[in-house]
Each structure stands twice: as C-alpha cells, then as structure tokens.
Amino acid sequence: MSALGTVGQDVAAPPPPRRRGRKVVPYVLLLPGLLWLVLFFIVPMIFLFSQSLQQGSLDQGYTMTWHWQTYVDAFQLYWPQFLRSFIYALIATALALLIGYPVAYTIAFKSGRWKNFLLVLVIAPFFTSFLLRTLSWQTILSSNGRVYSFFVKTHLLNLLQAGPYPLVTGNQLLNTPLAVITGLTYNFMPFMVLPLFASLDRIDIRLLEAGADLYGRPWTAFRKVTWPLSLPGVVAGTLLTFIPAAGDYINSKLLGNPNTTMIGQVIDGQFLRVTDYPTAAALSFTLMAAILVLVSIYVWRAGTEELV
Amino acid sequence: MSDPAGARPDVQQDGDLRIVQVTKQFGSFTAVDDLTLTIPQGSFFALLGPSGCGKTTTLRMVAGLEDLTLGQILIGDKDITGTKPYRRPVNTVFQNYALFPHLDIFENVAFGLRRRRQPEVKRRVDEALELVELSHLARRKPAQLSGGQQQRVALARAIVNRPSVLLLDEPLGALDLKLRRQMQIELKRIQTEVGITFVHVTHDQEEAMTMADTIAVMNAGRVEQMGDPATLYENPSTTFVANFLGQSNLIRATVSGTAGDDLLLVASGQKLVLPRSRAATTSDELLVGVRPEKIRVDADGAAATLDGMNVLTGGVVSDTSFTGVSTQYLVRMPWGQELMVFAQNVGVEVLRPGTKVTLSWVPSHTFGLDAAQDAQAGVEIEGEEPAPAVGVGS
Numbered sequence: 038m039s040a041l042g043t044v045g046q047d048v049a050a051p052p053p054p055r056r057r058g059r060k061v062v063p064y065v066l067l068l069p070g071l072l073w074l075v076l077f078f079i080v081p082m083i084f085l086f087s088q089s090l091q092q093g094s095l096d097q098g099y100t101m102t103w104h105w106q107t108y109v110d111a112f113q114l115y116w117p118q119f120l121r122s123f124i125y126a127l128i129a130t131a132l133a134l135l136i137g138y139p140v141a142y143t144i145a146f147k148s149g150r151w152k153n154f155l156l157v158l159v160i161a162p163f164f165t166s167f168l169l170r171t172l173s174w175q176t177i178l179s180s181n182g183r184v185y186s187f188f189v190k191t192h193l194l195n196l197l198q199a200g201p202y203p204l205v206t207g208n209q210l211l212n213t214p215l216a217v218i219t220g221l222t223y224n225f226m227p228f229m230v231l232p233l234f235a236s237l238d239r240i241d242i243r244l245l246e247a248g249a250d251l252y253g254r255p256w257t258a259f260r261k262v263t264w265p266l267s268l269p270g271v272v273a274g275t276l277l278t279f280i281p282a283a284g285d286y287i288n289s290k291l292l293g294n295p296n297t298t299m300i301g302q303v304i305d306g307q308f309l310r311v312t313d314y315p316t317a318a319a320l321s322f323t324l325m326a327a328i329l330v331l332v333s334i335y336v337w338r339a340g341t342e343e344l345v
Numbered sequence: 346m347s348d349p350a351g352a353r354p355d356v357q358q359d360g361d362l363r364i365v366q367v368t369k370q371f372g373s374f375t376a377v378d379d380l381t382l383t384i385p386q387g388s389f390f391a392l393l394g395p396s397g398c399g400k401t402t403t404l405r406m407v408a409g410l411e412d413l414t415l416g417q418i419l420i421g422d423k424d425i426t427g428t429k430p431y432r433r434p435v436n437t438v439f440q441n442y443a444l445f446p447h448l449d450i451f452e453n454v455a456f457g458l459r460r461r462r463q464p465e466v467k468r469r470v471d472e473a474l475e476l477v478e479l480s481h482l483a484r485r486k487p488a489q490l491s492g493g494q495q496q497r498v499a500l501a502r503a504i505v506n507r508p509s510v511l512l513l514d515e516p517l518g519a520l521d522l523k524l525r526r527q528m529q530i531e532l533k534r535i536q537t538e539v540g541i542t543f544v545h546v547t548h549d550q551e552e553a554m555t556m557a558d559t560i561a562v563m564n565a566g567r568v569e570q571m572g573d574p575a576t577l578y579e580n581p582s583t584t585f586v587a588n589f590l591g592q593s594n595l596i597r598a599t600v601s602g603t604a605g606d607d608l609l610l611v612a613s614g615q616k617l618v619l620p621r622s623r624a625a626t627t628s629d630e631l632l633v634g635v636r637p638e639k640i641r642v643d644a645d646g647a648a649a650t651l652d653g654m655n656v657l658t659g660g661v662v663s664d665t666s667f668t669g670v671s672t673q674y675l676v677r678m679p680w681g682q683e684l685m686v687f688a689q690n691v692g693v694e695v696l697r698p699g700t701k702v703t704l705s706w707v708p709s710h711t712f713g714l715d716a717a718q719d720a721q722a723g724v725e726i727e728g729e730e731p732a733p734a735v736g737v738g739s
Binding site: 241243244246247248249250251253254261262266 | 410436440441443445446447461506
C-alpha cells in the first residue's frame with residue numbers, strides 16, 4: 038500500500054545531515070515489531086512450509102522428503118473449493134462495497150454531529166464474538182423466521198433457486214450459498230466501511246464545491262471528483278474484505294451445506310479432523326500464494342497514479 | 346448539454362450582477378443583512394471587509410453554494426436565486442484553490458469545458474494556460490506546483506469557461522507578500538484582457554485598492570460605503586471605512602460657523618476648515634479626519650508658511666520610526682490624542698521624540714464624519730488573520 042504515498046515528496050528539500058547516533062534510533066524503535074514478526078509469522082511460516090513437504094503420520098512422526106507431489110494432489114482434489122472461495126469472497130466484497138460505500142459516504146459528508154456515534158455503530162458488531170454473530174444468522178435465516186416467509190411470499194425464493202448456479206437450494210435460506218455470502222458480507226462489512234470512511238472524510242469539501250461550480254451535476258461530480266479521490270479507501274476496503282473472506286471457514290461451516298465448502302474449511306478439516314498435516318500445510322500455502330497473486334494484480338491494475 | 350441560454354456564458358448579454366435585498370442567517374446569526382448591490386458587467390469589483398463581515402457568504406450565495414434566507418440574485422434580467430451551482434454562468438476561484446489533486450493541470454482546466462461538452466477543449470485549455478503562463482506545466486499534478494502556480498491554475502480553470510461573473514475568494518491570501526503584489530498586477534491584466542466581471546472578496550485593503558474599479562466596504566453584513574478606491578480613500582463616509590481602508594487621524598470638533606463652501610470648526614480650541622462637500626454629516630458635532638501622509642510636520646521655530654492651511658499647534662513627537670520610504674511619527678497633542686504622521690524622506694531632518702512640532706495640511710484633504718460613531722471602528726488589530734473559508738466564515 039505504499040502506493041498511497043503523496044505525490045510531490047520529490048520536491049522536498051534533502052534532510053539536514055544528522056549525527057551518527059540518531060541513525061540507530063529508528064531501528065531500535067522497529068525492533069519489537071520486527072521481533073514479533075519473526076517469532077509469530079516468519080518462523081511459523083517456515084515450519085508450515087517444511088511441514089508441507091514432509092511425509093508420514095501424526096502417530097509415526099513426519100520426515101522431510103521434499104514431497105512436492107502433495108501440492109499437486111491437494112490442488113487436484115480441492116480446486117473446486119479454491120474456486121468457490123474466491124467467487125464467494127469476490128461476491129461478498131462487491132456487495133460490501135455496494136452497501137458500504139453509501140454508508141461511509143453518509144457518515145463522512147451528511148452525518149454532522151452524529152458522525153462519531155455512527156462510526157461506533159459500524160464497529161459495534163466487534164463487541165460480540167465473531168462466532169456468535171454468525172450463529173445468530175442461523176436464527177435470522179431459519180425456515181421459521183420472518184425473512185424466510187418474506188422470501189417465500191414474494192416468490193424471491195423460487196427466483197433464487199432458478200438458473201444453473203442457484204444461490205438458494207433445497208427450499209430454504211439457511212445452508213445455502215446465499216447464506217454463506219450473506220454471512221461473509223456482514224462479517225467483513227466494517228473492514229470495508231472504515232477505510233472508505235477514512236478516505237471520504239479526508240476529501241476537502243471545497244473540491245466537491247469546485248466540482249459543482251465547474252458545471253458538474255451531482256452524479257458527474259461524484260464520478261469525476263469524489264469517486265477517484267476515494268479510490269485509496271476502495272482499494273484498502275476491498276483488500277481488507279476480500280483477503281479474510283477468501284480464507285474464512287466459519288461462515289461456510291455454520292451457514293452453508295456440503296456443497297458450499299470453502300477452502301478455509303477444508304484446511305481446518307485437514308488439520309484438526311483428518312490430521313493430514315502436509316496436505317493442510319500445502320493447501321494453506323497455495324491459498325496464500327493465490328491471494329498474493331490476485332492482490333498484486335489488483336493493486337497493480339488499480340493503478341498507483343490515481344491514488345494521490 | 347441543453348442548458349438554457351442563461352447558462353451559456355459564451356453568449357454575451359447584458360450581464361450586470363444584481364444582489365437585491367439579500368439576507369442570510371445562520372441560526373440566529375445574521376451574516377448578510379439586507380444587502381443590495383449592482384455590479385456592472387465587465388467591472389472589477391471588490392468586496393472588502395474584516396473576517397466575519399459577510400463578504401464570503403455573499404460570494405458563496407452568488408456561486409450558489411449557499412442558500413439565501415431572503416432576497417434575489419440576478420444576472421442581467423435572469424433570476425438565478427434558486428439555480429443550482431452547476432447551472433449558473435458563474436465560476437469561483439476558491440480560497441485555497443481547490444484544485445483536483447487526482448487530475449493534472451490540463452484536466453483541471455478542462456474540467457468545466459468537458460462537463461458542458463464544449464468543443465475545442467484542447468485549444469481553449471491551451472489558451473487559458475497561456476494566459477496564466479503555465480503552458481509548460483500542463484501535465485503536472487497540482488501537488489507538484491508552487492502556491493503561486495496553483496493560484497494561476499485555479500484562475501485559468503475558472504476563466505476558461507468564460508463565465509458571466511468570476512468570483513474570487515481571497516485569491517491571494519495564501520501567497521507571500523512579494524508574490525501577492527505580482528499576482529495583483531497579473532489579475533488586473535487578465536481581467537482587462539478577458540473583460541469578465543470579477544467579484545473579488547478580500548480583507549486586504551491594499552489588494553482591493555490595487556485591483557478594483559469599485560470597492561464595497563462591508564461591515565457586519567452591510568455595505569458601509571461603495572465607490573472607486575480613490576473616493577473611498579480620500580473621502581470616507583464612516584469611521585469604519587476611514588480606519589479600515591488605510592489609517593486615519595480622527596479629531597473631535599464642533600462646527601462654529603460657515604465661510605462660503607467651507608465649514609469652520611473648532612477642535613480643542615484650535616480652528617480648522619472643512620469643505621462642506623467633504624462632510625458626511627449635517628451634525629454640528631464632527632470627527633475631523635485627515636490621512637497621516639497628508640500632514641506636514643514642522644519643528645516649532647522652523648520657517649514655514651502656513652497660510653490657508655489647517656494648522657494644529659502644541660504637538661510633541663512621542664515616537665519616531667524610520668521605515669525607509671517614509672518616517673512615521675506619533676505626535677501627542679495638547680488634548681492627549683496621538684496623531685499619526687507619515688513624512689516622506691526627502692532629505693529633511695528626522696525629528697526626534699520630544700521635539701515640539703506644528704502639524705499642517707491642506708483643508709481639501711480634510712473629511713468630516715458623524716461624531717456619533719465609534720472613532721475606533723475598523724481599526725485593524727495587529728496580526729489578525731482572515732477567517733478560514735470553511736463553514737460560516739466571513
């Protein structure tokens with residue numbers, strides 16, 4: 038996200054020469070963070086990677102055999118779950134953007150003295166556990182709930198069951214792709230709204246006035262001024278939503294059915310139930326690599342030029 | 346785009362800007378109070394006043410960025426009171442320029458043309474950039490430009506649309522003094538060249554006087570006095586104008602009689618003459634005004650002919666400051682008031698504090714104001730900053 042840096046730093050004067058002792062200070066300040074990263078990220082990564090190339094079982098122990106075949110096997114077996122994860126995450130991200138942008142826009146520009154209160158409301162779900170919130174969606178979507186009867190009465194349920202890839206299956210809302218995507222969208226919404234808000238709130242209101250003053254009708258002014266200036270928030274928000282959503286295993290587990298299994302759920306199962314550590318580790322690494330590639334392409338395509 | 350004819354500023358028409366009995370209230374605060382102004386087409390008009398006087402609010406109402414509480418705004422015969430800002434043939438140069446940071450200079454300037462789907466965007470933008478001498482920076486981003494350059498881009502971005510009225514909100518406020526002087530001349534040149542009505546809001550009296558054909562001095566939501574810079578300066582009609590526009594010495598005096606077209610006055614026992622035409626009141630109690638640079642200061646005993654002059658005797662120099670161009674004296678008068686005198690440095694001896702002096706000036710440089718006013722109104726407080734442009738503002 039270094040793309041978010043400001044233009045024009047190149048015109049800044051070179052820093053004045055400093056005494057040598059000062060140069061150490063930044064590194065000293067970085068040390069705790071670096072240590073934390075090494076201990077809790079890099080070291081486990083190395084363990085995980087080495088695990089993925091080992092063979093054996095939990096009872097008899099593992100030996101390092103550089104068994105790359107695990108990757109091939111795992112991917113061949115679980116590519117539908119990979120694909121599904123990315124599609125669900127993509128839909129959830131798009132929905133979160135669609136729902137979250139107007140929310141963030143309203144808080145940033147139209148809320149007046151309610152701004153802080155509304156922001157607290159956005160993060161209020163974090164006061165309850167992730168698991169509980171997802172479980173409560175079971176109640177909301179259950180077949181004796183009002184949402185369900187509404188969907189039945191309006192024939193939306195039938196509509197959603199149509200097509201080659203129906204969002205709803207088995208005459209219910211719960212345990213369907215729709216439920217999983219809804220859960221994902223809901224759970225990661227704050228990660229979309231907050232960066233969007235931060236980005237929108239920073240926009241100088243006079244720029245919008247200038248847009249109107251220069252003959253920009255409201256929609257055009259939005260498209261030409263507000264939207265491009267909020268792109269850093271859009272990029273940050275979509276990343277913060279997509280990445281955890283793609284690896285999520287709670288939503289598909291609690292709100293889905295065996296046909297909505299996402300890759301996080303598979304990894305979870307391989308580690309804890311099947312205890313096939315190498316496959317679980319290989320899947321984890323593949324997921325990470327896939328996300329890294331997708332995100333890199335996205336950030337590159339979003340363009341650094343636009344992100345002033 | 347099929348805007349009505351009124352929104353096509355390239356079609357010349359009778360385009361006086363008329364502000365008719367406009368009032369603007371923010372809650373219980375009246376920012377603009379029953380303001381009526383006619384700004385002739387093609388003129389360079391300045392709204393001058395201290396922060397909070399309602400000048401920026403007036404400008405924003407003309408731009409359509411603020412709703413009116415009461416009144417009407419017209420351009421020519423067309424009522425634009427309720428017209429949305431994007432339909433008004435009016436463009437604004439914002440206080441901090443409000444250049445679009447994500448667009449380069451060319452696209453910033455082209456913004457208005459593109460929104461109205463005007464032909465020949467490239468040629469017209471190039472022309473506008475040429476006018477402000479920034480053609481070579483067309484592909485830079487605003488953040489890569491200096492303050493003065495950004496200011497000129499803001500100007501080009503507005504002018505390129507050939508609006509009926511161009512509004513400038515403290516356009517030079519963020520520039521340093523030297524650059525400001527340079528831009529004042531530049532702005533005046535550009536206004537003369539394009540012939541668009543400029544309405545310029547400023548708290549800087551020098552800026553207003555340098556550029557504007559007509560100045561309206563605003564105070565507390567009303568116009569105190571309106572006129573060309575020389576008239577306002579030479580013959581202010583209120584103490585606020587006398588003090589806000591330059592500096593004034595205001596001396597309490599009483600009318601004792603008349604002689605031809607002159608009023609004869611007595612100020613603390615000393616006789617003064619004031620041309621009747623330069624008295625802004627018919628009251629017998631007056632504040633006699635004279636600008637510091639009009640006063641001649643002579644050390645007592647120096648040979649000087651003071652026939653036909655207004656003369657005040659018994660002064661003692663209490664402070665002398667040499668500023669290069671002139672020497673500024675504070676002279677304490679027998680009645681306790683300190684008068685200010687700016688003396689040109691033309692080789693005369695600088696008078697030291699304590700010197701007994703006589704002050705004199707030509708009676709036609711005297712002006713008379715109603716003594717019922719606060720003699721200190723409009724005196725600028727040292728180091729006062731203009732209000733930020735956001736929100737209620739000035």
